Amino acid sequence: MSEKRIQFMAHLVAGYPDLLTTEIMMKGIENAGADSIELQIPFSDPLADGPLISSANHQALRNAITLKEIFRLLDRIAPSLPIPVFLMTYSNIVFQCGSSRFCSYCKKAGIKHLIVPDLPFDSKHALPLDLLQSFHIDLVPVLSPSMSRQRLDAILSSHPRYVYTTLKTGITGPEEEIQNQGFRFLKEIREKGDFRIIAGFGLQSPSQIHFLKGYADIAVVGSHLLRLYNESGSDAVFDFIRTYADV
Amino acid sequence: METRQANAVKGYFGEYGGAYLPPELIPVMEEIADEYETLRRTPTFMEELQEYYTHYVGRPSPIYYAGNLTEQIGGGPVYLKREDLNHTGAHKINHCLGEALLAKHMGKMKLIAETGAGQHGVALATAAALVGIECDIYMGQIDIEKEHPNVSRMKILGARVIPVTTNTKSLKDAVDAAFEAYLQDPVNQFYAIGSVVGPHPFPTMVRDFQSIVGREARSQFIQMTGRLPDHVLACVGGGSNAIGLFSGFLEDNEVSLHGVEPSGKGFKDGEHAATLTKGTPGILHGFRSYLLQDKSGQPLPVYSVASGLDYPGVGPEHSYLKDIGRVKYTTISDEEAIKAFFALSRTEGIIPAIESAHAVAFAMKLAKENTEKTLLINLSGRGDKDVDFVLRHYGKGYL
Numbered sequence: 156m157s158e159k160r161i162q163f164m165a166h167l168v169a170g171y172p173d174l175l176t177t178e179i180m181m182k183g184i185e186n187a188g189a190d191s192i193e194l195q196i197p198f199s200d201p202l203a204d205g206p207l208i209s210s211a212n213h214q215a216l217r218n219a220i221t222l223k224e225i226f227r228l229l230d231r232i233a234p235s236l237p238i239p240v241f242l243m244t245y246s247n248i249v250f251q252c253g254s255s256r257f258c259s260y261c262k263k264a265g266i267k268h269l270i271v272p273d274l275p276f277d278s279k280h281a282l283p284l285d286l287l288q289s290f291h292i293d294l295v296p297v298l299s300p301s302m303s304r305q306r307l308d309a310i311l312s313s314h315p316r317y318v319y320t321t322l323k324t325g326i327t328g329p330e331e332e333i334q335n336q337g338f339r340f341l342k343e344i345r346e347k348g349d350f351r352i353i354a355g356f357g358l359q360s361p362s363q364i365h366f367l368k369g370y371a372d373i374a375v376v377g378s379h380l381l382r383l384y385n386e387s388g389s390d391a392v393f394d395f396i397r398t399y400a401d402v
Numbered sequence: 403m404e405t406r407q408a409n410a411v412k413g414y415f416g417e418y419g420g421a422y423l424p425p426e427l428i429p430v431m432e433e434i435a436d437e438y439e440t441l442r443r444t445p446t447f448m449e450e451l452q453e454y455y456t457h458y459v460g461r462p463s464p465i466y467y468a469g470n471l472t473e474q475i476g477g478g479p480v481y482l483k484r485e486d487l488n489h490t491g492a493h494k495i496n497h498c499l500g501e502a503l504l505a506k507h508m509g510k511m512k513l514i515a516e517t518g519a520g521q522h523g524v525a526l527a528t529a530a531a532l533v534g535i536e537c538d539i540y541m542g543q544i545d546i547e548k549e550h551p552n553v554s555r556m557k558i559l560g561a562r563v564i565p566v567t568t569n570t571k572s573l574k575d576a577v578d579a580a581f582e583a584y585l586q587d588p589v590n591q592f593y594a595i596g597s598v599v600g601p602h603p604f605p606t607m608v609r610d611f612q613s614i615v616g617r618e619a620r621s622q623f624i625q626m627t628g629r630l631p632d633h634v635l636a637c638v639g640g641g642s643n644a645i646g647l648f649s650g651f652l653e654d655n656e657v658s659l660h661g662v663e664p665s666g667k668g669f670k671d672g673e674h675a676a677t678l679t680k681g682t683p684g685i686l687h688g689f690r691s692y693l694l695q696d697k698s699g700q701p702l703p704v705y706s707v708a709s710g711l712d713y714p715g716v717g718p719e720h721s722y723l724k725d726i727g728r729v730k731y732t733t734i735s736d737e738e739a740i741k742a743f744f745a746l747s748r749t750e751g752i753i754p755a756i757e758s759a760h761a762v763a764f765a766m767k768l769a770k771e772n773t774e775k776t777l778l779i780n781l782s783g784r785g786d787k788d789v790d791f792v793l794r795h796y797g798k799g800y801l
Contacts, residue, residue: 302426
């Protein structure tokens, strides 16, 4: 099935609106046919996120959600979940916990993929490759069409298994043009090597996702699922995924 | 001392600074850094800025010997670097003009910024009006209500004031809102960060624009007294006025430097903003520095009677200067700051900004203990914006 279509990655903010809902959502999302989950550990100042996801972060934090509780949930449900969980958070959460402690928590919960959007590879405080390897964690680099080709090549030269690309810059022209810029970029990455490409392009409908066929391997849907949840509850989220997955 | 070389590598001050950003903002900051590197070596750009400093801001600002205050304290002589006399009433105009001119040279259509008390917002709106660029100021709803005169000034100057109603509705969330707006269109907008904080190149660039204060002060003080001051003091929120003055004296090891942070109502979480005194290293808003944060890495709520000092982070160069021991960081409470606010107003006829009153308060302590030593304070802003607030909340004991 997954060969026929682009894989579906559902984005969730852990603890929004509470942890019990997160657990129900994770199971329901898998059940509805999603291929993977991007679970975001909330941070008060999520620079890479738009207003909707930011406010879900704030709401989760108002409920005093802790890292320990999130990992306790993951310990319990992630190993038996048939689809992979990509854990996403901001660098301060990882460093404040301690890089190796954070990695050991991931390993214990069976998390193999980590996304940290505000941690450029050439920062003074980075996640050392040998540390990640010793815990069998794959750090998924985040790419952007506007990044310099020097940076892009430097990142891709480490042969990551997955790359994550979002599109929100340069929103100055008509929508088609934006998409072209995005598609040109996806094509460019594809030609540079054999990476599994995760694309988050503000996707809102199954047809938009189909549109990415040939360009990306995995489509991540975040804000739209959150909007559906806020407006109509978890069933609306599951229905959306089912509609896409059943095609 | 290697203080000047500390940030030779890509915006790091020792272990602090850097650019911890999502990938779409990295080329944007690199472009600003490159353009700034070129322009600061371009004589015409620096001359244009200097022209504005002289004829528009009114630089150099004087150093004033506060004889009456000195007498009342009964200690060492106190001198004030009068940044409160600048056009717009604070040191902020020094870097706002630099940022606005840089944005104009880069062909940007709009300046955007966050503001807390509204001082940076007013200074930027002023610079935007001068160079002819649009200006959007993001300001927490709580600060908008508290700092109404500054909101009016920004509007009169032609800026749009955009209320931030998310989360704490104050400075930290105004920064988030400004970043969010910036991400929407980094090509046409220029995010003019309001202090020596944020990702590279801002801590370096804003320091450079503010360093005129330290350069002037050093030569003015020598001219007035024939020697260097023994103690140099400034309040620290983000730390722009402090870095500006300190930069003139970093190499003078005989000069003691003091950064004064707000201890607010006390050292309970949420009741102060003494980042260097009580914080630990962390990453927020694109840079690594001391940070008031909880165990899981979430920034803590902060408070100070001075809105301009009310931030859970601090400029990365201050973190470095603390670690190497070149600057001593200390604290002053709300109550002590208010006392100094009235003391300076009534002995010298100078109403200071509550922010600057923190530095005055610590100077009053220090002068008493060091009767032979000279003290130089950065009087970073005037207190017009604070008068109603102070009278309403603290007037009783003084009227």
